[in-house]
Amino acid sequence: MPAETSMPAETHGHFVCEGWQESPLGPQDGPVRLARALVANTYSGAIEATRTTCAYTIAYTVPEDGSAPTAGFCTGIQLLTGTVAGRTGTFVLEERATFTPEGVECAFTVVPTHTADPLQRLTGSGSYTARHGERKVAYRFAHEVG
Helix, strand or coil: CCCCCCCCEEEEEEEEEEEEEEEEECCCCCCEEEEEEEEEEEEEECEEECCCEEEEEEEEECCCCCCCCCEEEEEEEEEEEEEECCEEEEEEEEEEEEECCCEEEEEEEEECCCCCCCCCCCEEEEEEEEECCCCEEEEEEEEECC
């Protein structure tokens, strides 16, 4: 008889950006401009975490007419200390996003940390779509605590 396997819990919640500090990286006069952003978010719902620590590297694509960039992509690492499925601890998300004038599409994955933390066996992935101007962003998160 095959062993039973558990399915990741499909959960939801919201986060709010509490702070965004962005600075340019390298030349700013080419077709692609790089920047770094340090961000703090507060999560509610499946993830409960206050003022996370997040660092993004952003690539802005400049339109052919040379106007201000409105699209691009970014990668980021976010450190969260909070609660998932009743366990409190610390975990890391790796994020990859694209953005347009309409908003941001992001996918994230829990990164294994191999620590003695109560959330060390947390696995999972999720996503969100943020529309420009919206303060509260809904996310989905499929996970197992182990």
